[in-house]
Amino acid sequence: AQSVAQPEDQVNVAEGNPLTVKCTYSVSGNPYLFWYVQYPNRGLQFLLKYITGDNLVKGSYGFEAEFNKSQTSFHLKKPSALVSDSALYFCAVRDPNAGKSTFGDGTTLTVKP
Amino acid sequence: GAGVSQTPSNKVTEKGKYVELRCDPISGHTALYWYRQSLGQGPEFLIYFQGTGAADDSGLPNDRFFAVRPEGSVSTLKIQRTERGDSAVYLCASSLFAGYETQYFGPGTRLLVL
Numbered sequence: 656a657q658s659v660a661q662p663e664d665q666v667n668v669a670e671g672n673p674l675t676v677k678c679t680y681s682v683s684g685n686p687y688l689f690w691y692v693q694y695p696n697r698g699l700q701f702l703l704k705y706i707t708g709d710n711l712v713k714g715s716y717g718f719e720a721e722f723n724k725s726q727t728s729f730h731l732k733k734p735s736a737l738v739s740d741s742a743l744y745f746c747a748v749r750d751p752n753a754g755k756s757t758f759g760d761g762t763t764l765t766v767k768p
Numbered sequence: 769g770a771g772v773s774q775t776p777s778n779k780v781t782e783k784g785k786y787v788e789l790r791c792d793p794i795s796g797h798t799a800l801y802w803y804r805q806s807l808g809q810g811p812e813f814l815i816y817f818q819g820t821g822a823a824d825d826s827g828l829p830n831d832r833f834f835a836v837r838p839e840g841s842v843s844t845l846k847i848q849r850t851e852r853g854d855s856a857v858y859l860c861a862s863s864l865f866a867g868y869e870t871q872y873f874g875p876g877t878r879l880l881v882l
Contacts, residue, residue, distance in 0.1 A: 687868050698772075698859065699811070699873040706868045745810050754799060754823055754866035758810030
């Protein structure tokens with residue numbers, strides 16, 4: 656069985672500061688890992704994914720994530736937060752042998768001016 | 769290009785009624801997924817199709833839930849004898865293929881069972 660944990664329900668940062676949204680996972684074999692963002696009353700928007708290769712993955716809107724196999728983590732990062740980054744962020748894991756994704760319960764990011 | 773679309777955007781029904789939720793995937797995407805999202809939680813997998821066939825329906829909660837994709841494009845999620853606990857946002861996603869391809873999500877259908 657595959658699972659995802661997002662240990663923080665909420666992350667607050669000041670605009671211009673770096674941000675980190677944490678994600679740990681459990682899956683048999685090598686995982687496929689994804690980050691999505693959800694704005695109010697909108698669907699999930701894809702940010703980035705890790706499939707294989709370089710552990711540092713760069714995605715949309717200046718976001719990046721680092722895959723750490725030994726810690727089974729895939730934390731989302733951004734060097735300088737914007738107020739417009741305030742949203743709900745979801746981490747997801749997929750077993751390469753399965754089509755379905757398992758999502759965490761989300762982390763609400765609030766960036767204050 | 770056009771993204772995943774879902775209709776209706778909102779559906780209010782009474783307990784015991786039958787509902788159908790429709791999903792139009794991105795053109796050319798062979799894989800289609802249904803998820804359910806309750807308030808304060810992440811999307812929960814229901815079923816996915818590769819082409820016309822259901823490749824994995826392990827997430828369907830019970831036999832009141834059924835989904836079809838007869839021509840390998842549009843899909844319909846059908847819920848019989850709706851219950852108040854079925855109230856949630858139903859999300860559809862599609863991807864070029866299954867496996868490592870990115871799943872692109874529609875805006876969802878918000879279902880409220882009174």
